[in-house]
Amino acid sequence: xxxxxxxxxxxxxxxxxxxxxxxxxxxxxxxxxxxxxxxxxxxxxxxxxxxxxxxxxxxxxxxxxxxxxxxxxxxxxxxxxxxxxxxxxxxxxxxxxxxxxxxxxxxxxxxxxxxxxxxxxxxxxxxxxxxxxxxxxxxxxxxxxxxxxxxxxxxxxxxxxxxxxxxxxxxxxxxxxxxxxxxxxxxxxxxxxxxxxxxxxxxxxx
Amino acid sequence: xxxxxxxxxxxxxxxxxxxxxxxxxxxxxxxxxxxxxxxxxxxxxxxxxxxxxxxxxxxxxxxxxxxxxxxxxxxxxxxxxxxxxxxxxxxxxxxxxxxxxxxxxxxxxxxxxxxxxxxxxxxxxxxxxxxxxxxxxxxxxxxxxxxxxxxxxxxxxxxxxxxxxxxxxxxxxxxxxxxxxxxxxxxxxxxxxxxxxxxxxxxxxx
DNA sequence: AGGCTACAGTACGGTACTGTAGCGTTTATC
DNA sequence: GATAAACGCTACAGTACCGTACTGTAGCCT
Numbered sequence: 001x002x003x004x005x006x007x008x009x010x011x012x013x014x015x016x017x018x019x020x021x022x023x024x025x026x027x028x029x030x031x032x033x034x035x036x037x038x039x040x041x042x043x044x045x046x047x048x049x050x051x052x053x054x055x056x057x058x059x060x061x062x063x064x065x066x067x068x069x070x071x072x073x074x075x076x077x078x079x080x081x082x083x084x085x086x087x088x089x090x091x092x093x094x095x096x097x098x099x100x101x102x103x104x105x106x107x108x109x110x111x112x113x114x115x116x117x118x119x120x121x122x123x124x125x126x127x128x129x130x131x132x133x134x135x136x137x138x139x140x141x142x143x144x145x146x147x148x149x150x151x152x153x154x155x156x157x158x159x160x161x162x163x164x165x166x167x168x169x170x171x172x173x174x175x176x177x178x179x180x181x182x183x184x185x186x187x188x189x190x191x192x193x194x195x196x197x198x199x200x201x202x203x204x205x206x
Numbered sequence: 207x208x209x210x211x212x213x214x215x216x217x218x219x220x221x222x223x224x225x226x227x228x229x230x231x232x233x234x235x236x237x238x239x240x241x242x243x244x245x246x247x248x249x250x251x252x253x254x255x256x257x258x259x260x261x262x263x264x265x266x267x268x269x270x271x272x273x274x275x276x277x278x279x280x281x282x283x284x285x286x287x288x289x290x291x292x293x294x295x296x297x298x299x300x301x302x303x304x305x306x307x308x309x310x311x312x313x314x315x316x317x318x319x320x321x322x323x324x325x326x327x328x329x330x331x332x333x334x335x336x337x338x339x340x341x342x343x344x345x346x347x348x349x350x351x352x353x354x355x356x357x358x359x360x361x362x363x364x365x366x367x368x369x370x371x372x373x374x375x376x377x378x379x380x381x382x383x384x385x386x387x388x389x390x391x392x393x394x395x396x397x398x399x400x401x402x403x404x405x406x407x408x409x410x411x412x
Numbered sequence: 413a414g415g416c417t418a419c420a421g422t423a424c425g426g427t428a429c430t431g432t433a434g435c436g437t438t439t440a441t442c
Numbered sequence: 443g444a445t446a447a448a449c450g451c452t453a454c455a456g457t458a459c460c461g462t463a464c465t466g467t468a469g470c471c472t
Contacts, residue, residue: 020440022448039257042327044250047429058450063431117326120385121248124320130388165379165398168387173371174380179326180381181343181374182336192371195404226470228418253459264420269461 023065030062031158034076039111042118043129046073070128077119077132080112081139090203096170097194100109103140103171104185107178117179118201141167148201158203169197229271235261236268240282245317248324249335252279276334281339283325286318289346298357298408302376303400305353309346309377310391313384321383347373354407364409375403 033055037046052059064105066072107113144167173193239261243252258265272278313319329336350373379399
């Protein structure tokens with residue numbers, strides 16, 4: 001978002017003064033309610049009118065901050081990706097297992113799990129949405145990549161294994177369960193996925 | 207669909223006379239155009255008005271055949287699942303490989319690949335849609351199950367392997383590539399998925 | 413031939429949404 | 443305290459959609 005009149009030219013250098021608290025408040029309140037509605041109704045179910053009703057912020061004010069409905073939604077979507085800190089346990093297998101559990105739980109609890117199909121859908125037709133989805137996707141795939149990289153540094157990874165496919169092998173089955181077959185993930189399933197991933201990725205040394 | 211006045215009570219037994227060709231025509235034409243629009247615009251992008259415009263069938267006529275927009279869409283969705291004939295090659299590994307290739311190609315070419323996210327999205331909120339999605343899902347998972355069953359009969363499958371998870375391991379990575387990471391599937395990727403599935407499922411006999 | 417049925421066309425009522433215009437009011441900020 | 447910016451409110455134009463009522467026409471079936 002570009003807020004005109006915020007950056008001020010002064011003495012030859014642009015300084016950013018304190019943001020007007022009214023602007024600050026409007027932006028956070030509107031984005032927060034947009035996010036809630038997004039989770040509840042999906043990408044196509046969010047209207048500016050409804051956001052205005054729920055947030056108590058006038059529709060005209062919303063349009064003063066975001067030029068169009070889509071831009072507001074994209075802004076709200078950007079807050080979905082939360083990059084978590086990663087520290088390896090020292091074992092690829094352990095890292096994968098814990099990551100599988102981690103993702104599996106977030107798939108059942110977190111809000112974005114409900115929204116994502118609508119984002120995928122919109123991304124099939126609107127390039128802007130596809131771009132945001134791609135950014136989010138890279139965050140999540142990046143977490144898997146971190147695990148693989150750490151293991152590669154330790155020499156755990158099979159040289160023949162294609163690292164770029166790891167994310168698909170790890171996340172694919174989980175996503176499948178959540179959105180396609182709609183079955184809950186039990187520990188036995190997680191275990192089988194972990195075994196499948198490790199047999200493909202880990203070097204057959206010791 | 208129930209078409210009132212079609213089944214006739216006669217001599218104590220219900221007979222189904224020839225279907226009025228006008229009805230036949232309307233149903234096929236409307237469903238066909240609904241399907242096209244569905245593929246192009248997604249579940250949420252189909253309006254009865256637009257179907258009427260494209261098909262040349264009056265909107266009132268459409269409402270005579272389908273009581274509501276959703277029912278029309280569900281009817282059109284039901285035509286997505288095409289059960290193919292399956293004959294095993296005699297080897298689990300070969301069957302899996304060819305199925306992976308088969309699905310992978312249909313994911314890039316066929317129409318339903320574009321529609322599915324919108325169906326998933328609608329299914330998150332509307333139970334009717336979720337039911338149709340589940341039916342389609344079971345068809346596709348069933349194809350994997352057939353492969354596993356044939357291999358089980360030949361004693362190829364590891365007794366410890368959980369057969370119910372096979373579909374997730376096979377289809378999950380492919381779906382991930384198509385809808386989440388939007389990367390094309392290359393042969394090397396297919397191969398890696400095949401290896402992962404087989405090492406988990408196949409009995410370590412020979 | 414005649415009746416019945418499906419159909420086309422038009423016109424609605426009602427709702428919801430996007431985005432804009434104008435005007436008065438509050439509230440930071442200097 | 444003054445000024446300018448941000449805000450709320452109402453109203454509006456324009457569009458699109460769902461689902462229905464009504465009138466007249468074309469086509470099927472016996």
